[in-house]
Amino acid sequence: MKARAIYVLVVLVGIVYSLGTVYKAYPIVASFGIIGSMLLEVALIALAAAMFDEISDGTVQMYLAAGLSRLEYVVSWFLVAVVYPAAGITAAMLVPALVVDPATIAMPIVPYTIGGFTPSLLIIAIATCIQILNNVTVALALGLKYKSKGIAYLVLAFLAFLMPLVLSMIVSFLGALAGDYYRYYSLYLLMLPFNPLYSLTIFSSSSPIRLSLTTILSVPAVVALVFFLLALYITRRELEV
Amino acid sequence: MIKYLAVLLLIPLMVTCFSLAIAYFYNPPITHTTIYFIRGGARYLASTVSPGGSPVFIYISQDHSQLLSQYTSTEAYTYYLLIRSVQRSTLPSIEKVELALFTSNSPVPHYAGSIEWSAASKIIGFIEKNKVLLADIALWGEQQVPLDSLKDRYVYLAVIAYLDPDTTLSSASRHYVLQDPLGSMKVSDAVEEDLGGNYTIASVLNDVKEAVLFDISRAYTIDVSIISRISVKSNVLLRLSIGLLLVLTVMFYDYRRNPESYAFLRRFFRGSA
Numbered sequence: 001m002k003a004r005a006i007y008v009l010v011v012l013v014g015i016v017y018s019l020g021t022v023y024k025a026y027p028i029v030a031s032f033g034i035i036g037s038m039l040l041e042v043a044l045i046a047l048a049a050a051m052f053d054e055i056s057d058g059t060v061q062m063y064l065a066a067g068l069s070r071l072e073y074v075v076s077w078f079l080v081a082v083v084y085p086a087a088g089i090t091a092a093m094l095v096p097a098l099v100v101d102p103a104t105i106a107m108p109i110v111p112y113t114i115g116g117f118t119p120s121l122l123i124i125a126i127a128t129c130i131q132i133l134n135n136v137t138v139a140l141a142l143g144l145k146y147k148s149k150g151i152a153y154l155v156l157a158f159l160a161f162l163m164p165l166v167l168s169m170i171v172s173f174l175g176a177l178a179g180d181y182y183r184y185y186s187l188y189l190l191m192l193p194f195n196p197l198y199s200l201t202i203f204s205s206s207s208p209i210r211l212s213l214t215t216i217l218s219v220p221a222v223v224a225l226v227f228f229l230l231a232l233y234i235t236r237r238e239l240e241v
Numbered sequence: 242m243i244k245y246l247a248v249l250l251l252i253p254l255m256v257t258c259f260s261l262a263i264a265y266f267y268n269p270p271i272t273h274t275t276i277y278f279i280r281g282g283a284r285y286l287a288s289t290v291s292p293g294g295s296p297v298f299i300y301i302s303q304d305h306s307q308l309l310s311q312y313t314s315t316e317a318y319t320y321y322l323l324i325r326s327v328q329r330s331t332l333p334s335i336e337k338v339e340l341a342l343f344t345s346n347s348p349v350p351h352y353a354g355s356i357e358w359s360a361a362s363k364i365i366g367f368i369e370k371n372k373v374l375l376a377d378i379a380l381w382g383e384q385q386v387p388l389d390s391l392k393d394r395y396v397y398l399a400v401i402a403y404l405d406p407d408t409t410l411s412s413a414s415r416h417y418v419l420q421d422p423l424g425s426m427k428v429s430d431a432v433e434e435d436l437g438g439n440y441t442i443a444s445v446l447n448d449v450k451e452a453v454l455f456d457i458s459r460a461y462t463i464d465v466s467i468i469s470r471i472s473v474k475s476n477v478l479l480r481l482s483i484g485l486l487l488v489l490t491v492m493f494y495d496y497r498r499n500p501e502s503y504a505f506l507r508r509f510f511r512g513s514a
Contacts, residue, residue, distance in 0.1 A: 007248070018252070018253045018256035019256060022257050023264065087249060091249045091250055091253055096257040098480065099254065099317075100317040100318075101314075101315035103316070
């Protein structure tokens with residue numbers, strides 16, 4: 001039932017992205033990329049937390065008794081709660097653009113410019129996909145490690161909301177004290193492994209720290225993969241049901 | 242499993258169909274809006290006198306082609322430049338104002354000063370010939386032109402103001418807040434005809450020029466927007482059809498293979514029947 005709710009949620013959020021793309025409201029799609037992905041991630045964790053309930057109340061035994069291994073059980077949850085939503089949102093952005101005009105996918109989204117950098121729809125779609133993969137995977141993996149959905153909520157809230165907010169406050173505050181806003185700009189590098197959408201705006205061409213697009217997108221993707229492997233390791237070695 | 246993957250593609254495709262239908266009735270949001278007029282200085286500013294004895298001021302703006310390229314064009318839409326003009330106040334002492342958006346293959350040269358009517362008429366003729374919008378502006382007007390016609394050309398806004406020859410310079414100076422007192426001399430008195438039949442313009446009218454153009458810039462508001470209208474071409478329909486066909490074919494074969502996994506559809510249709 002929870003899995004079906006995730007499908008419905010992905011479809012509903014995807015409709016918003018698709019409408020934005022067909023209506024060429026690319027700036028809306030780009031802005032919604034950050035807010036929409038945050039809200040989607042929270043909803044995904046809320047739904048995927050059912051996995052922790054199933055483990056704690058023993059419902060999981062029913063699946064395991066039916067021949068499903070622990071690894072298959074956890075991987076299927078990751079597929080439903082992480083991979084499917086990320087793929088769904090990416091498809092919701094790119095498929096309408098492919099129909100309307102394939103050339104626009106790689107075209108810089110004029111007049112939407114973030115910090116001197118004009119991203120294409122493809123980059124925004126990939127960054128949104130990686131952000132969902134990364135944040136939800138990290139939250140689920142750590143939740144699995146401590147067998148606590150509270151930890152998963154906390155980690156997700158930290159990655160999606162608190163970290164960007166707190167870092168910008170610290171950088172601004174310390175910068176104001178030092179009389180140079182950019183003095184502590186390098187603190188934003190802490191965001192690089194987890195927030196590609198923010199990193200696009202922070203490490204763009206006009207910022208004091210410039211990072212290549214490959215770095216901005218690949219670092220969080222690798223981190224997501226590492227945490228997924230960690231989740232598999234925890235499942236094999238530590239997870240007791 | 243396949244049905245969920247197919248839905249990933251089917252939903253955006255269906256939303257695309259739906260959105261294109263909506264876009265047919267409700268235009269997508271305006272891509273770019275600018276209000277520009279005399280701001281940014283003139284590229285060409287000249288004063289002259291018409292054969293009828295009216296002092297004429299010609300203003301040509303900076304090139305605006307850069308602004309018009311600030312949009313992302315897509316195949317399913319046709320783009321138009323929409324210009325809305327509103328005259329917010331009357332212009333005393335002015336016989337006629339012509340506003341025109343015109344294009345040119347080459348940039349308009351920089352110039353500021355007086356010219357003879359023979360040269361001015363050529364410029365006015367060039368503007369008339371290449372104008373795309375806004376001729377004989379009314380109190381309120383809205384016009385649109387396909388953006389394709391402006392592609393790769395310089396785009397200028399021109400103002401041609403004809404001063405009323407019967408107005409007095411003093412009334413003009415009261416309105417246009419000139420620095421020097423101009424007495425009760427008529428505008429026509431400030432224009433002299435030389436032996437060759439050409440008119441020369443008194444320097445005092447050059448002082449009026451800036452004030453008149455400034456007043457015109459305050460009197461008119463011009464909003465320039467780029468709008469898009471749905472224009473579904475065969476390529477778009479083809480891509481949409483191929484996408485839908487592929488997804489529905491996959492779903493159909495998946496249904497034939499495992500009809501039970503689509504039980505929810507049967508329940509849905511039974512429920513709605």
